Amino acid sequence: MTSPTHDKASWLADAAPDELRRIVVALYRAHRLVSAITDLDVLLERILEESKQVAQAEACSLLLYDPDSEELYFQVALGESGDLQTLKREIRLKVGQGIAGAAAAARECVNVIDVGQDSRFYDFADQRSNFRTRNLLAVPLIDRDELVGVLEVVNKVGGAHFTGVDLHVMEMFSALTASALANARLIEKNLRAERLAALGQAVAGMSHHTKNILAGMTGSVDLIDQGLSQGNQEFLHQSWPVFKRCTERISNFVEDMLAYSKPRVPMRRPCDLNSVIQDACETFQGLLVVKKVGLTVDTSRLNRRPSLDERAIYRCVLNLLTNAADAVPREGGRIRISAYSASGNVVWLEVADNGSGVPEAIRESVFDPFFSTKGSDGTGLGLAVTRKIAEEHGGSIVVETAPEGGALFRMCLPCEHTTE
Ligand SMILES: Nc1ncnc2c1ncn2[C@@H]1O[C@H](COP(=O)(O)OP(=O)(O)OP(=O)(O)O)[C@@H](O)[C@H]1O
Ligand SMILES: [Mg+2]
Incomplete structure (x- = not known):
């Protein structure tokens, strides 16, 4: 079953007071995610925790979209007991493949009431654990028209399946989550670029410094050569201290780099x-x-x-x-x-x-x-x-x-x- 296409606001008017309360709480949680967290790993874990709460699900997993291979890969999965499962990057789905792939391809939520009746369902996660999937809701994460990933909430708490209200709540939650994810990724990318630029600057500075010392050494070695071949003591006396000083500078420089490089x-x-x-x-x-x-x-x-x-x-x-x-x-x-x-x-x-x-x-x-x-x-x-x-x-x-x-x-x- 895919998401109904009726007017966005009409379902809100029909929602019961406790459902409205859930919606407000879900938005509040999503807002906290968007505004507070910029660290990608922390954000990913928090998204799963919050999604479980918001959808009232037993478990949850997040697949990220790799635009190069046009595949979805499992980033994190949070089981009922809160333990993170290690599906990381091992399992990849083509867009269109499986239920998550179907949600990504259609860019719409897919609500599966009984996975046993749905041929698209892969039970790879169940095979690796004692967990049994009964029903699931797959929600695409889309930021500024770009597919970011798919969020899956699994098994509605209490034995029932996910409802139309769950679907709408998760749609709203996922829109905010997608932009939080996209922001965190952008921040990481910028930080990496900044780090690389700083590294480049440092390497350039150090190479220049080394080149200077080597130039001093080469000059004094030439003078030492001439002094030796011509028996010129004055050349030797002039160049030897310079050479010694250069070797000291090189050795100090290397010692400083070693001392700085690790705790x-x-x-x-x-x-x-x-x-x-x-x-x-x-x-x-x-x-x-x-x-x-x-x-x-x-x-x-x-x-x-x-x-x-x-x-x-x-x-x-x-x-x-x-x-x-x-x-x-x-x-x-x-x-x-x-x-x-x-x-x-x-x-x-x-x-x-x-x-x-x-x-x-x-x-x-x-x-x-x-x-x-x-x-x-x-x-x-x-x-x-x-x-x-x-x-x-x-x-x-x-x-x-x-x-x-x-x-x-x-x-x-x-x-x-x-x-x-
Ligand atoms: N005694 C000092 N008097 C004035 N300025 C100083 C003094 N010691 C350090 N500085 C300033 O601090 C800067 C950093 O010193 P630091 O020893 O870290 O690097 P450096 O001497 O420039 O290079 P190196 O890595 O070869 O030591 C110096 O470039 C200089 O501007
Ligand atoms: Mg110094």
């Missing part, structure tokens, strides 16, 4: 924070000397061996120090690193400089991945990695204005298991 649980161990800072400073000695930077390290108020991930904290110090070294002026640059213990088992790590500072407007953005003001000289991963490590330790990092006039990065690291 990590810190490998906490009692750590000698003073030596970690000294190690990071030594890596920088060459550059600091060249730039004539005055570096001071103060760990005098660090009265415990905090339990931290040494390798990860080394990365943070290195990143903060690199940024400070980049920021300080050519003449008279000053960098101050201090680490001190505070009450509540917290260690503070601070790096201050007398550079240009971080303007108020970008103080949050500097911690975003790939945010950099250094063009192809920076990937914008340094501070993102540093914040990630701080947060993985249960801590945080902020940037303020240093008493020296430049930037002051303050990293708070809770470390419960400290030893005196």
Whole structure:
């Protein structure tokens, strides 16, 4: 039996008060679906739950339409006990095939009072469960003339079959559901496009950065070659530090990418924070000397061996120090690193400089991945990695204005298991 074609409003006039109440409730539920949910998976499950309630059905399933293959495939099915069955994408129906296919082809509801008498009925879902289908109502989901899928409500609660009022209620419900589904799909598509665009930008930035470092390496290798073949010591002295610096930059870049790429649980161990800072400073000695930077390290108020991930904290110090070294002026640059213990088992790590500072407007953005003001000289991963490590330790990092006039990065690291 297909849906009657009489005037849309006339059936409403004939509806009994409790049926009118059902209609209002159904519309209210559908409205909540349309307005509140944009996550496609959540929406699909909610549609099934609501459809069961609205149609007073024992079970319900949703088939989505794949326009490329012109097939319907099962997305979700909700049984009587509320368990989701795993029919996902396994079973496909051509438009016109089965009862759902018939509803899709005719773009009209199909109300089957006794499936045993209908040759179009496939019992594949029944075969996989103890469920027995007696009657069902298949409703096409159509949004702006496009077929989105088919909703099937199965077995009217109480042993009867679905009525004309059920059919109209489901028609209204499905129209709103179809537009909610189409909206959620559109949002997902846009998000995917945005993610791909962001990924493309990130890859382009990283490739550019790598190319820059490689260019520096190639230049210094040429000079080293000439120095070796001509026995020219001056060429060797000039190019060797450049080459060394390039290998450091490449290895830092790779370490940052690895640190950023997946969540990590810190490998906490009692750590000698003073030596970690000294190690990071030594890596920088060459550059600091060249730039004539005055570096001071103060760990005098660090009265415990905090339990931290040494390798990860080394990365943070290195990143903060690199940024400070980049920021300080050519003449008279000053960098101050201090680490001190505070009450509540917290260690503070601070790096201050007398550079240009971080303007108020970008103080949050500097911690975003790939945010950099250094063009192809920076990937914008340094501070993102540093914040990630701080947060993985249960801590945080902020940037303020240093008493020296430049930037002051303050990293708070809770470390419960400290030893005196
Ligand atoms: N000490 C600082 N003084 C001034 N600006 C800073 C300082 N540290 C960071 N910044 C700003 O924050 C931005 C992001 O820093 P981040 O370390 O994440 O990336 P980057 O240094 O640009 O590149 P890289 O990935 O090579 O570290 C920098 O480009 C810079 O604009
Ligand atoms: Mg940096």
